[in-house]
Amino acid sequence: MSRDAILGRVREALSVKTDPHVREVAEKSSHSLPVLANGPDGRTQAVKEFLPFVGDSLEDHIAAFKILSDKLQTEFIVVPTIEAARQAIEQMREQHQWERIGIHDHELVQSCVDHLKVEFTNTSSNYSTSELEKCDVGISGCDALIAQTASALVTNHSAGGRALSVLPPHHVVVAESSQMVTTMADGFAIIREKHNEKWPSFISFITGPSRTADIERILVLGAHGPKKLTIIMISA
Amino acid sequence: MVNVLERLGHQVDYPEGQTCCGQPAFNSGYFPEAKKVADHFLKTFADADLIAVPSGSCTAMIRKFYPELYQDSPQSEVVSELSGRVFEFTELLVNHLDVTDVGAKLEGTATYHDGCHGLRELGIQDAPRKLLENVQGLTLVEMDEAQSCCGFGGTFAIKFPQISTAMTQVKLGSAAQTEADYLISGDPSCLMQIGGYFSREKSPIQCLHIAEVLDQQ
Amino acid sequence: MSQSTNPFTQFQTDADRVTADDDRRRFLRTSLRGYQSTRTATQNRFLDYESARIAASDAKWEAIENLDIYLAQFADKLEARGATVHWCNDSEEARNAILEIIKKHDAKSVIKSKCMTTEEIHLNQLLEKEGFEVVESDLGEFIVQLRDEAPYHFVFPAMHLKKEEINTLFQEKLKSINTNDPEELTMVAREVLRQKYLSADIGISGANFGVAETGMISITENEGNARLTTALPKVHISLMGIEKIIPRLEDLALLLPILATAGTGQHLTCYNSQLGGPRQEDESDGPIEMHVVLLDNHRTRLLADPEQRDALRCIRCGACLNVCPIFKNVGGHTYGTTYQGPIGSVITPHLRGLKDWKHLSHSSSLCGACTETCPVKIDLHHHLLRNRRNAAGKGQGGIAERLLMLGFTVVMRRPWLYRLAGSLGKVGHVLTKPIHGTRIDPFYAWKKTRDLDDPAKQSFRQYWRARK
Ligand code: SF4
Numbered sequence: 024m025s026r027d028a029i030l031g032r033v034r035e036a037l038s039v040k041t042d043p044h045v046r047e048v049a050e051k052s053s054h055s056l057p058v059l060a061n062g063p064d065g066r067t068q069a070v071k072e073f074l075p076f077v078g079d080s081l082e083d084h085i086a087a088f089k090i091l092s093d094k095l096q097t098e099f100i101v102v103p104t105i106e107a108a109r110q111a112i113e114q115m116r117e118q119h120q121w122e123r124i125g126i127h128d129h130e131l132v133q134s135c136v137d138h139l140k141v142e143f144t145n146t147s148s149n150y151s152t153s154e155l156e157k158c159d160v161g162i163s164g165c166d167a168l169i170a171q172t173a174s175a176l177v178t179n180h181s182a183g184g185r186a187l188s189v190l191p192p193h194h195v196v197v198a199e200s201s202q203m204v205t206t207m208a209d210g211f212a213i214i215r216e217k218h219n220e221k222w223p224s225f226i227s228f229i230t231g232p233s234r235t236a237d238i239e240r241i242l243v244l245g246a247h248g249p250k251k252l253t254i255i256m257i258s259a
Numbered sequence: 260m261v262n263v264l265e266r267l268g269h270q271v272d273y274p275e276g277q278t279c280c281g282q283p284a285f286n287s288g289y290f291p292e293a294k295k296v297a298d299h300f301l302k303t304f305a306d307a308d309l310i311a312v313p314s315g316s317c318t319a320m321i322r323k324f325y326p327e328l329y330q331d332s333p334q335s336e337v338v339s340e341l342s343g344r345v346f347e348f349t350e351l352l353v354n355h356l357d358v359t360d361v362g363a364k365l366e367g368t369a370t371y372h373d374g375c376h377g378l379r380e381l382g383i384q385d386a387p388r389k390l391l392e393n394v395q396g397l398t399l400v401e402m403d404e405a406q407s408c409c410g411f412g413g414t415f416a417i418k419f420p421q422i423s424t425a426m427t428q429v430k431l432g433s434a435a436q437t438e439a440d441y442l443i444s445g446d447p448s449c450l451m452q453i454g455g456y457f458s459r460e461k462s463p464i465q466c467l468h469i470a471e472v473l474d475q476q
Numbered sequence: 477m478s479q480s481t482n483p484f485t486q487f488q489t490d491a492d493r494v495t496a497d498d499d500r501r502r503f504l505r506t507s508l509r510g511y512q513s514t515r516t517a518t519q520n521r522f523l524d525y526e527s528a529r530i531a532a533s534d535a536k537w538e539a540i541e542n543l544d545i546y547l548a549q550f551a552d553k554l555e556a557r558g559a560t561v562h563w564c565n566d567s568e569e570a571r572n573a574i575l576e577i578i579k580k581h582d583a584k585s586v587i588k589s590k591c592m593t594t595e596e597i598h599l600n601q602l603l604e605k606e607g608f609e610v611v612e613s614d615l616g617e618f619i620v621q622l623r624d625e626a627p628y629h630f631v632f633p634a635m636h637l638k639k640e641e642i643n644t645l646f647q648e649k650l651k652s653i654n655t656n657d658p659e660e661l662t663m664v665a666r667e668v669l670r671q672k673y674l675s676a677d678i679g680i681s682g683a684n685f686g687v688a689e690t691g692m693i694s695i696t697e698n699e700g701n702a703r704l705t706t707a708l709p710k711v712h713i714s715l716m717g718i719e720k721i722i723p724r725l726e727d728l729a730l731l732l733p734i735l736a737t738a739g740t741g742q743h744l745t746c747y748n749s750q751l752g753g754p755r756q757e758d759e760s761d762g763p764i765e766m767h768v769v770l771l772d773n774h775r776t777r778l779l780a781d782p783e784q785r786d787a788l789r790c791i792r793c794g795a796c797l798n799v800c801p802i803f804k805n806v807g808g809h810t811y812g813t814t815y816q817g818p819i820g821s822v823i824t825p826h827l828r829g830l831k832d833w834k835h836l837s838h839s840s841s842l843c844g845a846c847t848e849t850c851p852v853k854i855d856l857h858h859h860l861l862r863n864r865r866n867a868a869g870k871g872q873g874g875i876a877e878r879l880l881m882l883g884f885t886v887v888m889r890r891p892w893l894y895r896l897a898g899s900l901g902k903v904g905h906v907l908t909k910p911i912h913g914t915r916i917d918p919f920y921a922w923k924k925t926r927d928l929d930d931p932a933k934q935s936f937r938q939y940w941r942a943r944k
Contacts, residue, residue: 025563026551029718029772033544036780041541044330045783045855066535070729073528075521075743091743127760147760152708153674172733172744184761185707189700189747208729215725222690224557224756224766225707227749228732233700234746237616237632238658239639240507246615246662247669248700248747261940273940276891286842288864288873289881296888379844408801412841417921419488419839424925425495425805426841429505455926 067208070171077170077205084170084203085256091173095231096244098253099173101200108135108197108255112162115253116141119193123154125161127183131197132164135255146183152190161191161249165229166217167210168203168256174230175254176210178223185225194229194249200258260313260348260470263361267352271311276303282320285328286413294328301334301341309355310345313470314446315377318347323380347377348470349445353386360393365475367440368398369467372430372453373406374446387445387469394472404433409444411452427456434464445469483812484835490810491839500636501805507635508798514741515795521743532734533852535727536789539688543779546688546721551770553691557753559766567597570771574599574680574713577767578608581711583677587669589695589702590614591682592630592792593715593771596814596827599680611672613701615665622649628808630815631739631794636807669701679705679763683716684791685731686768689724692752693768696735696745703747712754712763717771719779719788725750731791738851739793778826784859787822789852796846796856802839811836818846822859830867837863895937902931 077087085101092099102108112135115121121141126132128147136143144154146161155161163182165175175196182188188196204210207228214226233248244250261271281296300321304310312318322342329338352358371391377383391399410416410426430453434442442457442464444450454466494500519525539546551561564570578586586608588594600621603610612621616633620626622645627633634642639656646652652664681702683693693714695702706712722731728750736742755762779785797803797817808816813824813836821836837860846856867873868881887893911917919928934942 025565025569026561028565029563029770029776030544030548032772032776033547033718033779036776036785037541037544039780039782041785042782044327045786046537066531066724066726066730069528069531070726070733073522073524073531074730074733076523149760152761156670156674174744174748179759179762184759185703186761189703189707206729207732208726211725211729222557222692222752224753224759224762225749225751226692227703227747228744229747230744231746233698235615235662235699236740237614237619237634238637238642238661240510240632240635241639241658243659243662245666246699246701247613247666247704273936275937275940278888278891278894281888284881284884286861286864287877287881288861288866288868290865290868292881292885295885299889375841375843375845379848406845408841408843408845410801410841412843415838415841419491420921420924421488421492421495422802422805422839423841425501426801427926429501429801429805451929452926455922455928458927459925 067206070206070208074171074206079205081200081203084205085200087170088168088173088203092254095173097173097231098251100253100255102255102257105131105134105257108257109138111255112136112195113139115160115195119159121159123158125155125158125183125187125191127163127187129164129181129183131199131257132162135197136162146187152186155186155190158191160193160195161187162195162197163188165196165198165202167213168198168254169205169207169210169228170203171206172228172230174207174210174228176207176214177227177229178214179225180223188227188229189233189248192245192249193251193253194232195253195255196229197255197257200256203256260311263352263470263473264311267356267358267361269356272307274303274307280317280320282317282324283413285320285324290328297325297328301337304341307344309351311348311351312345313348313468314448315347315374315381315383316446316448318345319376319380321345347381347383347445349386349390350381350383353389359389361390361473363473363475364395365441365472366396368400368438369441369443369472370400370402370434370437370439371405372409372434372442372444372449374444374449375408377445378406383445387443390469390473391443394475397472400437400439402433402437402439404430407433409449409452411448413448416452423452424456427452431457431460431462435462439464441472442466443469443472483832486812487810487835487839490812491806494807494810495805500807503638504636504804504807508804511741511798515737518737518741518743522737528730528734529851529853532730533789535722535731536791536852539722540719540779540785540788542723543718543721546723547718547770550686550688550691550721551768553688554753554768555691557691558756559691559753559768562767562769564769564771564773566773567771570597570715570769570773571599571602573769574715575602575606577711577713578603578678581677583608583711585609585611585672585676586678586680587672587676587705587709588612588617588680589682589697589705590617590633591680591715592627592814593682593717594680595627596773597715597771599715611669611676613669613672613705614697615662615699618665618669619645626809628816629794629797630792631797636809673704673708676709678711678713679709680713680715681705683714683720683768684735685728686716686721687725687728687750688721690750690752692725692750694728694732694748694750696732696748698740698742698746700747703749706749706751707762710763711765711767712751713767713769714751715769715771717773717775719775719790734851735791735793738795738849774827778823781826783862784822784826786854787819787826787856787859789854790819790823791852792819793851795849795851799845799849801841801843801845818856818860819854822854822856822863825863830863830870831872834863834867834872837861837867895935898935905931
């Protein structure tokens with residue numbers, strides 16, 4: 024079997040230890056590395072200690088998230104209450120003349136849209152892709168907001184499947200401030216805990232609206248995914 | 260280099276038996292051949308306290324690559340000991356003799372080209388600039404391609420002349436933008452490449468080795 | 477690309493052409509200068525980039541040095557989630573595995589998101605020959621596919637093209653409107669590809685990482701095309717080299733920002749998705765089948781080299797190309813390889829044979845800019861040197877070079893000969909004056925574009941003696 028053949032070759036190759044000289048040369052640096060814990064904790068620690076600093080308090084995190092969002096052209100709105108979120112969404116509906124909205128079974132999402140007089144496509148059970156494609160916007164929840172990268176962390180559970188957050192031309196995420204965490208590693212920890220190792224088949228860090236710079240390295244938004252990303256955070 | 264060191268009160272000897280560090284063979288992949296030449300180097304320089312080298316490239320060969328050539332050989336200790344005594348000219352002055360002003364004078368503006376070996380194998384970047392800043396009458400202007408390779412690369416320059424020349428062309432463009440009178444470097448081989456091309460292209464920029472500059476009174 | 481079959485001749489011919497094209501070279505330089513400045517700014521935001529880099533480098537070492545364990549774990553976990561894992565020794569096995577899946581589903585059209593490994597196994601050619609419609613969905617890949625070209629750069633596939641050229645291409649092939657505006661051009665492609673997504677039966681993607689701990693692949697992208705490729709078609713096939721494995725999910729939290737920073741200068745790319753299996757019972761969409769095709773194709777040969785297995789840690793960020801003076805002056809197509817630039821020059825001899833590809837290791841000034849920039853600290857330029865050594869050791873340099881090196885050693889070990897050679901050189905220089913600048917001048921290759929100073933009248937040794 025090819026599996027055995029390949030693993031066999033890998034094992035045989037590894038039976039000769041890596042030339043210590045090469046490893047040393049590759050690693051040598053004038054720089055002494057702070058001591059890291061072994062295993063996953065070490066990497067988690069590295070993310071916290073070496074990657075950009077975004078403070079420890081919620082205020083700091085929100086500020087950092089805002090700065091990066093501006094750069095990414097993500098619309099990041101902080102509102103005090105669910106009621107305010109409902110109003111913000113209603114305003115967007117008017118402004119962008121939404122007629123069909125993609126949603127899913129998600130408490131926060133539902134309570135933000137149940138007053139809207141539009142057609143809905145719900146992606147929580149079997150739905151038609153072509154119908155979702157006709158939606159003006161997809162509104163979803165998320166598992167976490169990542170301060171260090173200004174990302175929304177989603178899975179098929181928190182965001183109504185794989186397509187709702189990418190197929191319509193506008194993606195709106197609703198979240199609560201309690202969902203703000205510092206690093207991507209913290210985000211993984213949340214999913215780890217929530218799903219207790221029964222992983223969703225799709226996890227994604229969404230960081231800004233879809234973009235490309237494939238033509239002369241000039242930035243264009245909305246290459247294949249949404250041209251517009253709005254993150255509404257309800258502060259408790 | 261000898262003049263400068265003597266002016267600073269050091270005793271300099273030039274072992275007449277010296278030839279080459281062996282890098283041309285080494286860089287072409289002929290390691291055993293390079294090692295034979297290195298053997299000769301080790302013999303010739305066995306007694307020196309400090310070895311001053313007017314080239315980042317040769318220094319890198321001796322300090323960084325000799326240990327690789329001699330790993331697992333009985334001489335490996337001699338080699339690692341020797342590699343601690345070899346210094347490129349500017350790092351010797353600045354980092355070991357603590358000299359940044361050698362009392363040199365030269366009128367004009369200059370731009371500095373970092374030789375790749377000196378820069379990336381040895382980490383020499385500030386030393387030559389400190390020395391040049393203290394040359395009376397000389398203004399140092401950085402070019403944006405200061406750290407890009409000049410295109411020499413030993414046999415590369417002969418085997419792939421078109422690429423090698425294209426690289427020097429970029430260097431010339433960048434140097435010309437600074438409107439410098441001189442392009443200074445710590446590596447004779449870079450200067451041969453850059454100087455050769457600049458002169459062919461009739462560029463008014465004069466190419467000088469940093470030791471030549473520091474020797475100007 | 478030239479039609480020559482000999483990679484070395486093809487390299488030289490193409491290098492001649494591109495180095496003579498000042499305009500294109502300037503274009504490349506300008507766009508890479510933009511990359512350099514955004515990257516520097518992003519890197520400066522790190523609390524400690526150098527440490528982050530070492531930690532990232534470490535994660536990949538751990539994976540490669542325990543590849544047997546992690547690879548098996550990766551496959552087992554994925555299969556437990558309902559995916560099918562195909563182990564393929566070489567390109568042909570991988571091509572056949574993929575073809576079989578497509579045939580089994582009676583598929584007509586295939587949509588692809590960016591995957592260099594499919595270039596490596598020449599998948600598109602086979603599928604098209606078999607009569608399937610295959611569409612590249614990454615904008616850059618789509619453009620080069622329309623031009624019937626290979627990607628120019630494995631991260632920026634169409635970086636060599638100007639917007640005017642893309643305009644002409646789209647008008648010709650897509651009957652699009654006449655516009656040089658990158659935004660309008662992008663929208664043209666978006667429209668065309670949207671339709672393809674909705675009708676495609678099969679989605680083929682690559683993978684940037686394979687997470688052993690959880691059995692997931694991780695895909696990094698900006699456009700959203702990989703997300704659509706893995707969400708809409710009923711079958712998802714992912715092709716990946718066996719070296720893409722990393723130990724744990726948390727490693728991504730470090731590697732993804734590092735990859736983005738080094739790759740494009742972004743702090744993180746737009747979508748970083750982890751996919752573990754097909755649609756699960758409690759999920760509402762996604763493919764009904766997921767196939768992961770694991771490819772060896774001589775990677776184990778590189779792994780068996782204790783000096784250079786280092787190169788398998790590459791995360792394909794493309795940074796080494798972006799800083800490489802050779803790449804900037806000869807461009808991507810000249811390499812004639814799937815993976816261009818320094819990393820390509822290091823690994824291609826291992827994947828495709830040293831004899832035919834050693835010239836890539838010689839076509840470098842060993843300046844070390846690649847090693848300096850590589851986020852996972854691969855000893856790139858020294859590996860080029862090691863390839864040279866291996867080629868010389870096998871006598872692949874040719875007899876002339878061997879003799880030259882022998883002569884060099886003989887002379888350099890004997891000071892008197894060295895001095896004699898110096899004097900002879902001077903005499904020779906005078907004697908050959910009449911032929912200087914002609915093709916039979918021994919220094920012709922040098923002097924065609926560069927001057928060579930006349931040798932100094934007095935050698936340093938003579939000066940030294942006089943001085944004493
Ligand atoms: S070798 Fe290093 S710099 Fe080059 S593509 Fe791979 S990871 Fe990036």
